Amino acid sequence: MNSNDKKMPRRVAPARSAHMVEAIFGCKWSLTVYQLLKNGTKRPGEMVRSVDGLTTKVLNDCLRRNLEFGILERKAFNEVPPRVEYAVTPMGEKFIQVLDALEALQDEINASSAEADPR
Template identity: 75%
Template sequence: MVETIYGCKWSLTVYQLLASEINRPGEMVRSVEGLTTKVLNQCLRKNVEFGILERISYNEVPPRVEYKVTELGTKFMEVLDELEKLQSEIDNKYNKRVN
């Protein structure tokens, strides 16, 4: 699961958008250059399947869909943050040795 989600370069971007309270797919596509509706939908679908995001569909005309982070998703993102911190530490130690 981690490899699948982390391997999708757009998942981390989606998490950042959700943290910025951008939770509607159309708004997400408009907010990120290079992100297409098709790729976003695939990314969102995977995250929903893994239980990281929840899809909320409103019975309105026109239809409205929003996404929010689940409790599991919050824990998952905390783990990703820790991995990024660890990678930074590793990079800093490596760069000190090289220089």
């Protein structure tokens, strides 16, 4: 190699976004929550009633994690009884597009695996 040739630096995974993907896929309910929000379900009580097996505690943990990452935003209304709604942030929209792309990639991998091994 010539001394004039430039070496390419080693590429490192982006720490925060990689952690986000890992944490979101680690929570089996996050993708379901995104689907509920996409379908217009915004209140936690509605979410729990809409999905078998989803508990309030698990939902709150999932929502809290998504709030910390900035994927979701929480809006509290000054009403009696209290009302809280969740929505996807603009950054969350971008993040969900990445997750959708990963899902599409997995579908392609599954399809090519099925073609290669037709049992």
